[in-house]
Amino acid sequence: xxxxxxxxxxxxxxxxxxxxxxxxxxxxxxxxxxxxxxxxxxxxxxxxxxxxxxxxxxxxxxxxxxxxxxxxxxxxxxxxxxxxxxxxxxxxxxxxxxxxxxxxxxxxxxxxxxxxxxxxxxxxxxxxxxxxxxxxxxxxxxxxxxxxxxxxxxxxxxxxxxxxxxxxxxxxxxxxxxxxxxxxxxxxxxxxxxxxxxxxxxxxxxxxxxxxxxxxxxxxxxxxxxxxxxxxxxxxxxxxxxxxxxxxxxxxxxxxxxxxxxxxxxxxxxxxxxxxxxxxxxxxxxxxxxxxxxxxxxxxxxxxxxxxxxxxxxxxxxxxxxxxxxxxxxxxxxxxxxxxxxxxxxxxxxxxxxxxxxxxxxxxxxxxxxxxxxxxxxxxxxxxxxxxx
Numbered sequence: 030x031x032x033x034x035x036x037x038x039x040x041x042x043x044x045x046x047x048x049x050x051x052x053x054x055x056x057x058x059x060x061x062x063x064x065x066x067x068x069x070x071x072x073x074x075x076x077x078x079x080x081x082x083x084x085x086x087x088x089x090x091x092x093x094x095x096x097x098x099x100x101x102x103x104x105x106x107x108x109x110x111x112x113x114x115x116x117x118x119x120x121x122x123x124x125x126x127x128x129x130x131x132x133x134x135x136x137x138x139x140x141x142x143x144x145x146x147x148x149x150x151x152x153x154x155x156x157x158x159x160x161x162x163x164x165x166x167x168x169x170x171x172x173x174x175x176x177x178x179x180x181x182x183x184x185x186x187x188x189x190x191x192x193x194x195x196x197x198x199x200x201x202x203x204x205x206x207x208x209x210x211x212x213x214x215x216x217x218x219x220x221x222x223x224x225x226x227x228x229x230x231x232x233x234x235x236x237x238x239x240x241x242x243x244x245x246x247x248x249x250x251x252x253x254x255x256x257x258x259x260x261x262x263x264x265x266x267x268x269x270x271x272x273x274x275x276x277x278x279x280x281x282x283x284x285x286x287x288x289x290x291x292x293x294x295x296x297x298x299x300x301x302x303x304x305x306x307x308x309x310x311x312x313x314x315x316x317x318x319x320x321x322x323x324x325x326x327x328x329x330x331x332x333x334x335x336x337x338x339x340x341x342x343x344x345x346x347x348x349x350x351x352x353x354x355x356x357x358x359x360x361x362x363x364x365x366x367x368x369x370x371x372x373x374x375x376x377x378x379x380x381x382x383x384x385x386x387x388x389x390x391x392x393x394x395x396x397x398x399x400x401x402x403x404x405x406x407x408x409x410x411x412x413x414x415x416x417x418x
Contacts, residue, residue, distance in 0.1 A: 032133050035082055038106040044153040052147065058138040062086075062126040071123045075113035081105050084130030092123035102127065113139050114154065123279055134222045214242035217248040224248070247289065269311040271417075276341035276348060277302045279312060281320050283339065287327070294327055295334030304343035309417035310394065315350075316388040321383040322352045322410045329356025329408060346395070348416050352411040359402040367400065387412070 032054045036042050042050055059082070062068060068079070071092060079086075081103050087107060088101040103109055109124055114137055144151040224241045231237045251393050272371060274353050290296055318338075335355035338410045342349055359367070366372050391398050394414050402408040 032082075032134050034061070035080055035106070035133055039080055039108050040148075042153055042406050044156055045127070045150060049147055049150055049153075053143060053150065056143060057135050060132050060134065062130045062132060064126055064128045066126045067092075068124040068126060068132070069110065069120050071121065072119045073117065075110065075116075075120050075137075076141070077110065078108065079110045079124075080108045080116045080133040082131040082133055085127040086130055086132075087125050087127050089123045089125060092125070113137050135329050149190065182307045217251045220248045221245055225257075250286070267314065269314060269387050269393055271309050271311055273307050274305055274310055274312040274315075275305050276350070277305045279310075279316055279319065279350075280339050280341060282316055283323065286320060287323055287337075291327060291337065294331050296327060296337055297335070298337045301338070301340045304341055304348060306343075306416075308348050308414070310414060314390045314393075315412075315414070318351060318387040319352065321387050322412070325383060326352060326354035326356060326408065329354055329358070332357075335407075343416070344413065346416050347413045349414075350412045351409065352412075353407060355407045356409055357402040360404055364377060364400060366401050 033047075036050050036057070042053060045053070062084075068086060071090070076356075083105055085102055085104045086109065087099060088103070090098040090100055100110075112118070112121070112312050115137070117137075144154070172320045197294070228238050228241045231241075236328055241387055280302060284298055284300055287298060323337060323339075329335075330337070338351075338353045339356065340351040340353075342351070368388050370385050371380055388398050391414065396412065396414040399409075399411040399413070
């Protein structure tokens with residue numbers, strides 16, 4: 030069969046004379062493939078070059094992988110497998126017939142025989158490959174530009190989505206803040222209002238007024254702690270005011286501040302100070318951390334009463350405050366979430382920031398928090414601070 034016209038269309042041979050093309054044609058052969066036939070496989074030995082006469086073929090990378098890549102589709106007049114004429118490396122892709130195809134092929138050994146006889150054939154092939162490489166480079170650069178533009182657009186879309194998400198999160202957080210503030214400030218305000226009304230009715234009873242003043246001051250202290258927790262959380266950091274203090278002083282202040290509320294809940298408090306050497310801490314912040322843990326213990330024992338044990342001791346280079354209660358304890362799921370903002374499992378109110386603030390205060394000192402709890406047994410919390418005399 031005369032394949033002259035098919036060879037004339039091939040880039041490899043466009044610089045050849047008609048005589049030289051006919052010479053190449055005498056070395057060619059033809060084969061037919063049905064749709065789905067694998068013509069050659071990636072990694073197999075390469076020994077021939079193909080030109081499509083009729084039909085189409087697909088060029089695949091990683092054809093047998095779950096997600097192969099389609100590199101190209103060649104139809105009539107296109108060629109593939111051309112590198113087999115130049116080097117002896119394995120096939121770099123897999124070629125499959127897309128539909129019924131007629132293919133013209135030329136063996137590498139026959140081609141090399143021809144170029145030994147006619148050097149102009151070799152020059153034409155070099156020119157064709159150069160043209161192909163240039164076109165491939167231009168296509169690669171254009172594809173790269175397109176991908177870069179797509180990536181830039183995707184990045185911009187992601188940035189906008191991120192900003193939108195942050196805005197939504199801030200609004201959600203603001204909503205939670207508003208709800209918590211209204212809920213937790215309303216209770217002490219109501220109590221303060223009631224105490225003031227009682228004082229107004231008992232202006233001539235100094236002893237009773239003294240009790241109302243004490244109760245009012247306790248509620249004001251509670252409001253101050255709530256305000257401080259919200260302020261610390263909104264800042265996102267803890268600003269320490271370091272000073273020399275002692276564990277006995279902190280636990281004495283804590284005990285005094287808890288006494289009335291624990292008594293009402295039928296909770297006994299014990300204090301044991303095993304290390305009372307001077308340490309450098311932000312006393313007010315540490316006291317707030319101790320108070321938050323103690324208030325959680327109070328809530329855990331509110332229904333049946335119990336014992337809250339406070340202990341301070343030395344552990345190497347650490348001063349450790351241990352707070353243990355005999356309350357209802359926590360399940361593993363609850364224990365894993367105690368440091369989440371706005372999370373509370375007590376059902377007795379609160380900001381849901383208490384333990385997060387504890388963690389932030391301790392870690393701001395360079396310390397660490399450890400918790401252990403068992404349902405029906407109680408909870409033990411360790412606040413460890415590095416000793417700084």
